[in-house]
Amino acid sequence: xxxASSPTRFADLNPPARLxxxxxxxxVYPGVLRxxxxxxxxxxxxxxxxxxxxxxxxxxxxxxxxxxxxxLIDGTAxxxxxxxxxxxxxxxxxxxxxxxxxxxxxLMEICQRCGADVVTLETDWGTVFEPDQITDxxxxxxxxxxxxxxxxxxxxxxxxxxxxxxxxxxxxxxxYVDATATLGGNPVEVDSWKLDAVTAGLQKCMSGPPGCAxxxxxxxxAERVKSRKHIEAGIRQDGxxxxxxxxxxSNYFDLAMLMDYWGPARLNHHTEATTMLxxxxxxxxxxxxxxxxxxxxxxxxxxxxxxSGLDAMGLRLFxxxxxxxxxxxxxxxxxxxxxxxxxxxxxxxxxxxIGTSFGPLHGKIWRIGTMGHVCRKSNxxxxxxxxxxxxxxxxxxxxxxxxxxxxxxAYESEA
Amino acid sequence: xxxASSPTRFADLNPPARLxxxxxxxxVYPGVLRxxxxxxxxxxxxxxxxxxxxxxxxxxxxxxxxxxxxxLIDGTAxxxxxxxxxxxxxxxxxxxxxxxxxxxxxLMEICQRCGADVVTLETDWGTVFEPDQITDxxxxxxxxxxxxxxxxxxxxxxxxxxxxxxxxxxxxxxxYVDATATLGGNPVEVDSWKLDAVTAGLQKCMSGPPGCAxxxxxxxxAERVKSRKHIEAGIRQDGxxxxxxxxxxSNYFDLAMLMDYWGPARLNHHTEATTMLxxxxxxxxxxxxxxxxxxxxxxxxxxxxxxSGLDAMGLRLFxxxxxxxxxxxxxxxxxxxxxxxxxxxxxxxxxxxIGTSFGPLHGKIWRIGTMGHVCRKSNxxxxxxxxxxxxxxxxxxxxxxxxxxxxxxAYESEA
Numbered sequence: 001x002x003x004a005s006s007p008t009r010f011a012d013l014n015p016p017a018r019l020x021x022x023x024x025x026x027x028v029y030p031g032v033l034r035x036x037x038x039x040x041x042x043x044x045x046x047x048x049x050x051x052x053x054x055x056x057x058x059x060x061x062x063x064x065x066x067x068x069x070x071x072l073i074d075g076t077a078x079x080x081x082x083x084x085x086x087x088x089x090x091x092x093x094x095x096x097x098x099x100x101x102x103x104x105x106x107l108m109e110i111c112q113r114c115g116a117d118v119v120t121l122e123t124d125w126g127t128v129f130e131p132d133q134i135t136d137x138x139x140x141x142x143x144x145x146x147x148x149x150x151x152x153x154x155x156x157x158x159x160x161x162x163x164x165x166x167x168x169x170x171x172x173x174x175x176y177v178d179a180t181a182t183l184g185g186n187p188v189e190v191d192s193w194k195l196d197a198v199t200a201g202l203q204k205c206m207s208g209p210p211g212c213a214x215x216x217x218x219x220x221x222a223e224r225v226k227s228r229k230h231i232e233a234g235i236r237q238d239g240x241x242x243x244x245x246x247x248x249x250s251n252y253f254d255l256a257m258l259m260d261y262w263g264p265a266r267l268n269h270h271t272e273a274t275t276m277l278x279x280x281x282x283x284x285x286x287x288x289x290x291x292x293x294x295x296x297x298x299x300x301x302x303x304x305x306x307x308s309g310l311d312a313m314g315l316r317l318f319x320x321x322x323x324x325x326x327x328x329x330x331x332x333x334x335x336x337x338x339x340x341x342x343x344x345x346x347x348x349x350x351x352x353x354i355g356t357s358f359g360p361l362h363g364k365i366w367r368i369g370t371m372g373h374v375c376r377k378s379n380x381x382x383x384x385x386x387x388x389x390x391x392x393x394x395x396x397x398x399x400x401x402x403x404x405x406x407x408x409x410a411y412e413s414e415a
Numbered sequence: 416x417x418x419a420s421s422p423t424r425f426a427d428l429n430p431p432a433r434l435x436x437x438x439x440x441x442x443v444y445p446g447v448l449r450x451x452x453x454x455x456x457x458x459x460x461x462x463x464x465x466x467x468x469x470x471x472x473x474x475x476x477x478x479x480x481x482x483x484x485x486x487l488i489d490g491t492a493x494x495x496x497x498x499x500x501x502x503x504x505x506x507x508x509x510x511x512x513x514x515x516x517x518x519x520x521x522l523m524e525i526c527q528r529c530g531a532d533v534v535t536l537e538t539d540w541g542t543v544f545e546p547d548q549i550t551d552x553x554x555x556x557x558x559x560x561x562x563x564x565x566x567x568x569x570x571x572x573x574x575x576x577x578x579x580x581x582x583x584x585x586x587x588x589x590x591y592v593d594a595t596a597t598l599g600g601n602p603v604e605v606d607s608w609k610l611d612a613v614t615a616g617l618q619k620c621m622s623g624p625p626g627c628a629x630x631x632x633x634x635x636x637a638e639r640v641k642s643r644k645h646i647e648a649g650i651r652q653d654g655x656x657x658x659x660x661x662x663x664x665s666n667y668f669d670l671a672m673l674m675d676y677w678g679p680a681r682l683n684h685h686t687e688a689t690t691m692l693x694x695x696x697x698x699x700x701x702x703x704x705x706x707x708x709x710x711x712x713x714x715x716x717x718x719x720x721x722x723s724g725l726d727a728m729g730l731r732l733f734x735x736x737x738x739x740x741x742x743x744x745x746x747x748x749x750x751x752x753x754x755x756x757x758x759x760x761x762x763x764x765x766x767x768x769i770g771t772s773f774g775p776l777h778g779k780i781w782r783i784g785t786m787g788h789v790c791r792k793s794n795x796x797x798x799x800x801x802x803x804x805x806x807x808x809x810x811x812x813x814x815x816x817x818x819x820x821x822x823x824x825a826y827e828s829e830a
Contacts, residue, residue, distance in 0.1 A: 007476060007703060010469045013453050013693055015462050025455045025689060036690055037452040038428050040440045040624060042768045047430050054425045061422060074626055075490040075667060076685040082667045105648040110666045203686060209455060211489055211626065211688025233520040235773050249664055251525045252490060252497045268773070270491040271618060273626025274440060275451055275690065278428055288422060353457040358650050358683070 018347070019374065021383050022355035023153040023328055024181075025203035025210050026371045028279075032208050035282035040274050044266060048274070052262060055277060058284035062183065062206075062292070063198060063216045065190035069255075071262045072280055073213040074273040077180040077201030079253070080213025082110055084176050084197045087225045087248050087255035088145060091115025096143040096173075098134050100159060101125055101152030102358045103178060111147055114249065119143065125155045125360050126319035126330070131163040138167055145174045151182035153204070154358050156330040156367060157323050158182060165194025174221060180204060183214070184287050185299040185327040185371055190216055197221045205299065205327050207372025208283035212276040217255065229256035235268055299326040302370040302380055305410040309384040310368075312406035313391075313398035318365045327371045330357070332364060334396045339363055342390050350386035380407050433762070434789065436798050437770035438568040438743055439596075440618035440625050441786045443694075447623050450697035455689050459681060463689070467677060470692060473699035477598065477621075477707070478613060478631045480605035484670075486677045487695055488628040489688040492595040492616030494668070495628025497525055499591050499612045502640045502663050502670035503560055506530025511558040511588070513549050515574060516540055516567030517773045518593060526562055529664065534558065540570045540775050541734035541745070546578040553582055560589045566597035568619070569773050571745040571782060572738050573597060580609025589636060595619060598629070599702050600714040600742040600786055605631055612636045620714065620742050622787025623698040627691040632670065644671035650683055714741035717785040717795055720825040724799040725783075727821035728806070728813035733780045742786045745772070747779065749811045754778055757805050765801040795822050 020026045041048040052071075059070045073080040085107070089095060095116040097108045100123050111118045119141045123129050138146060146168055151158040161177060168175040176197045179188045185205025190198050197217040202208030217225070228245035248254045252270065260267035287295055303326050307317055310331050318330030333339035339356070343366065346352045355367035370380065384403035391398065435441045456463040467486075474485045488495040500522070504510060510531040512523045515538050526533045534556050538544050553561060561583055566573040576592060583590040591612045594603045600620025605613050612632040617623030632640070643660035663669045667685065675682035702710055718741050722732055725746050733745030748754040754771070758781065761767045770782035785795065799818035806813065 008472050009703065010473070010696070010700065013450050013466075013696065015453060015456050015460075015466075018454070018456060018460065020455060020457055022457055025457065025686060028455050033452040033454065035428050037448040038430060039433070039448065040435060040443050040618075041430050041433060042435055042437055042440065043625075045430075045433065045762070045768065051428075051430075057423050058425070075494060076688055078685050079490060079667050082665065086665075102647075102650060105650075106666070109647050113662060113664050113666055201686075203455075209688065209690040210458075210686040211691050232517075232524050235517060235520075247528060249528050250497065250501075250668075251521070251528055252494050252668075253665075270493050271440060271616070271625040273491055273624065273691075275624040275694070276626050276688075279690070281425075281428065285425065288424065347460070353460065 017351055019352045019379060019382065021369050021374060021379065022353045023367045023369050024371065026207060026369055027373045028209055029207045029283065029286050029373045031286055032279050032282045035278045036209070036275050038278050043272050049266065051277060051281060052272065055281050055284070056262070058281060058288065059214045059216065061288055062214065062284050063188060063190045064192070065216050067190065067216045067218045069222050069259055070216040071258065072277060073199070073215050073253070074270060074276065075213060076210050077199070077213050078106065080199030080201070080215045081107065081178055083215065083253035083255055084199055084217065085110050085147060086114050086250045086253050087228070088174060088176060088197065088221060089114040089116045090246055092117060093144040094119065094141060095145045095147055096121065096137055096141050098129055098137070098148050100128055100155060100157055101149065102154035103149045103152045107147045107149065107178065126157065128157050128159045128320065128323045131160065134164055135167045138171055138173060142171060143173050145176060147176045150177050150179040150188065151186060151325040153181045153328055153367065154361065156319050156325055156328045158186060158325045161195065162193045169194055174224070181328070182325060184295065186325055187296060202280060202283050205371045206283040206287060208279045209276070212273065212280050214280060222259065225255045225259070231257065231267070296326065299370065299375055301411065302375045303327065303329060305377065305407040306368060306370055306380050306384065308410040309380065309403035309407035313388060313403040327375070328367055328369045330365045330367050333366060337391065337394050337396050339366060342394055345390045345393065346386055350390070352383055352386055377411050432766055434767045434794060434797065436784050436789055436794065437768045438782045438784050439786065441622060441784055442788045443624055444622045444698065444701050444788045446701055447694050447697045450693045451624070451690050453693050458687050464681065466692060466696060467687065470696050470699070471677070473696060473703065474629045474631065476703055477629065477699050478603060478605045479607070480631050482605065482631045482633045484637050484674055485631040486673065487692060488614070488630050488668070489685060489691065490628060491625050492614070492628050493521065495614030495616070495630045496522065496593055497665070498630065498668035498670055499614055499632065500525050500562060501529050501665045501668050503589060503591060503612065503636060504529040504531045505661055507532060508559040509534065509556060510560045510562055511536065511552055511556050513544055513552070513563050515543055515570060515572055516564065517569035518564045518567045522562045522564065522593065541572065543572050543574045543735065543738045546575065549579055550582045553586055553588060557586060558588050560591060562591045565592050565594040565603065566601060566740040568596045568743055568782065569776065571734050571740055571743045573601060573740045576610065577608045584609055589639070596743070597740060599710065601740055602711060617695060617698050620786045621698040621702060623694045624691070627688065627695045629695060637674065640670045640674070646672065646682070711741065714785065714790055716826065717790045718742065718744060720792065720822040721783060721785055721795050721799065723825040724795070724818035724822035727817040728803060742790070743782055743784045745780045745782050748781060752806065752809050752811050754781060757809055760805045760808070761801055765805070767798055767801055792826050
C-alpha cells in the first residue's frame with residue numbers, strides 16, 4: 001500500500017490557558033481531568049458494570065430521585081434530550097412545548113422530527129411563564145407529553161417547575177424536562193416536583209466535559225418505553241420478547257434497549273463510552289462531596305457578586321431578575337461598543353472566554369457563566385477586572401475598580 | 416434544601432490492571448490517555464476550531480480519502496452508523512443490506528427504523544460474500560443505498576469491498592460502509608474503493624476510547640444530505656435557508672447541521688465533545704506516525720502469531736481463513752470446556768480479557784483481539800501462556816509451551 005505522498009502532521013495538544021466563563025463548556029474539575037486518563041476496562045468487566053451501577057446511585061442523588069432508571073446517554077446534552085423524546089413520543093402524539101429561549105425551540109424541533117403534533121407556547125426571551133399560562137395550556141390542549149427546558153442558557157432564565165408536574169399527573173400527560181443548564185448548580189428536584197423524565201449534560205454546573213448526558217426516567221416513562229421494546233435481530237435471545245407498541249425510530253437512542261444494557265440483563269447495545277463514564281462518575285462525586293446545598297449557595301453567591309460588579313460598572317443586566325439561573329448572567333453590550341471585539345480581546349489578551357448569544361439576543365447581550373470549578377471569587381474578580389480594562393480600551397468608561405469593589409463587597413456581605 | 420439522609424459515596428477510580436484482548440474496547444495508547452486529561456477549550460475558541468480542522472485533515476489520511484466532510488460524530492461507533500443512515504435514507508428508499516454477522520443485522524435494523532424498504536442477503540457466520548452475489552443483488556433490486564459492514568467483529572470476517580463500489584456507481588446506488596472494526600488495522604481505501612460514506616469508532620485498531628465515531632462522506636452523499644437541510648428555529652439566521660427535501664428524522668444525527676457546525680459557517684449544533692476530540696486527534700497522530708502500512712503489517716504479524724500458537728495448542732480456528740480481519744481471531748471452545756469459566760479465570764487470575772460471542776456463535780467460539788496498543792509480541796505470548804495454563808486446569812491439555820513456541824517462531828519467520 002502506498003502512503004500518502006505528503007503526510008500532514010500536527011503538534012502535541014497544547015491549548016492556551018483559558019478561563020471559561022461562557023455558557024459552557026467550562027473549566028473541568030482537576031479530579032475529572034485526571035479521571036479521564038484512567039485506562040479502559042472491558043464493558044462487561046465486573047468492575048466496569050460495578051462502575052455503571054455506582055453511576056446510577058450517584059446520579060439518583062444528583063437528580064434527587066429514587067428513579068431506578070438513572071443512567072448516561074453516550075452523546076452530548078442534546079443526545080439525552082433526543083433519547084427521551086424519541087423513546088417517549090409515538091408519532092401522532094400531541095406534545096406541548098412552552099418556549100422561553102433557544103432550547104425550547106430545540107425541543108419543539110426534536111418533537112416534530114419524532115412525528116409529534118406539537119403545540120407551542122411562547123414568551124419573550126428574558127422572561128418565564130406564569131405557572132397558570134402553562135397549566136391552562138395543558139388543560140386546553142390535553143397533550144400526551146409536555147416538554148420543556150428548566151434553565152435556558154440562551155436567556156439565562158430558569159422556569160419554576162414545581163407547579164407543572166402535579167398538573168401533568170392530574171391530566172395524564174408525561175413531563176419531560178431538559179435540566180442541562182441547571183443541574184448541579186440550581187435545585188432540580190425530580191421526585192418532589194413530579195418530573196417524569198429529565199436529562200442534562202456535564203459541561204455546565206457539573207463542571208465536566210461535554211459528551212455525556214445524565215438521564216433519569218420514572219416508572220411511568222419506563223412502562224411506556226418498555227411497551228415499545230424491539231430487540232436487535234443480531235443479539236435477540238430466548239427470554240427477550242418484543243413488545244406490541246410501535247418501534248422507537250432510533251436504535252442508538254432506544255431507551256428500552258439502553259435499559260437492558262444498564263439493567264441486570266446486560267444485553268449489549270452500544271459499547272459504553274468508558275472515559276465519559278469515568279468523568280461522569282467523578283463529577284458526581286465532587287458535586288456530592290461539596291454537598292448539593294453548598295454548591296447551590298456557592299453558585300448563588302458568585303452570581304450575586306458578578307451582578308453587583310457589572311451593575312457598579314454601569315452595565316445593565318438582562319432579563320427578569322426574579323428568575324435568573326444561579327450560574328449564568330446576561331448583560332447588555334453597551335451602545336457603541338462592538339461586542340465581538342470586546343469578547344475577542346478578553347480571550348486573546350486576558351485568556352477569558354465569555355459568551356455571545358443567539359437569535360433575538362444576538363449582538364445585544366453577553367452571557368457570563370459562573371459554573372462549577374470556575375465559580376470562585378478569584379475568577380469573578382479576574383473577569384470583572386479584565387472586562388473593565390477592555391471596555392475602557394473600547395471607549396466605555398467605568399469608575400476604576402468599581403466592579404471588583406462591588407463584587408468583593410457582595411462576597412463580604414455573605415461571609 | 417435538605418440533603419439526602421444517608422449519602423452514598425464511592426472510592427476513587429482504581430480499576431484493576433487489565434490486558435484487553437477482546438473484540439474492543441482495547442487498551443488505549445498512553446499518549447491518548449494523557450491527551451484526555453487536557454483542559455477544555457470553548458467550542459468556538461480559535462484554537463478549538465483549529466483542532467477540529469486538524470482532525471478533518473488527520474482522518475482524511477486515515478480513511479485514505481480526499482472527502483472534505485471527514486469529521487467526528489459525538490457518540491459511540493453506532494452513533495456514526497445511525498448519523499449516516501438516517502441522513503442518507505429517505506423513508507421508502509430501497510436499501511440492500513448484505514449480512515454476514517451481527518453488525519449486518521444492526522445495519523438492517525437501523526435502516527428499517529429510518530423507514531427504508533430493506534432487502535437483505537445473508538451468508539453463514541464465518542463466511543463472506545462472493546462479489547458476484549452482491550453485485551447480482553444490486554442489479555436485481557436496484558437499491559437507492561447499499562449498507563454493509565467491512566469487518567464484522569462478531570464473526571472476525573472482513574468482506575472485500577473494492578468490487579462493490581464500482582457497481583454502485585454504475586447503478587446509481589449510494590454505498591455506506593461500517594469500518595468500525597477494521598479502520599487503522601486493515602486497509603480501508605475509501606476513495607479507491609469508491610465508498611460513499613464510511614464510519615468507524617476509536618475503540619478497535621485506533622486504540623482509543625469508545626465514544627467517538629470518525630465519519631467521512633463524499634460529495635454524492637453531501638449533496639443528498641444538503642437537499643434535506645432544515646436548520647433549527649432557535650438559531651436560524653439570514654442566509655441559511657431550508658432545503659426542499661424531507662427533514663432528517665433525527666436532530667442529533669442530522670449531517671446537514673453537522674456540516675454547518677464543522678464548516679466555515681460554524682453554526683452551533685451540539686457542543687463538541689472536547690475530550691473525545693482530543694482523543695480522536697491523538698489516536699490519528701499515533702497511527703499516522705507509525706505509518707498505515709506499518710500498522711497493518713504489525714496487525715497481520717500478530718494475528719499470524721496468535722493463530723499459529725492456538726493451532727499448535729490443538730485449538731481449531733473459526734471461519735474462512737482467507738477473509739479474517741488482521742485484528743481479531745475466532746477460536747472454537749474445545750468440547751467439554753466451559754467457555755465462560757475459562758474467560759473468567761483468564762480475567763480474574765491473569766488480568767486478561769478475551770471475548771465471548773453473539774447469536775449463532777454464542778458459547779461456541781472465543782474471540783481474541785490483537786488491536787492497536789495491545790498488538791505486540793509480549794501480549795501475544797502472555798495471552799497464549801495464560802490460556803494454556805487455564806485450559807489445562809479445565810481439563811484441556813496441550814503440549815507445554817507449544818502455543819508460545821509457535822507464536823515465537825511465527826514472529827521470527829517474519830523478522
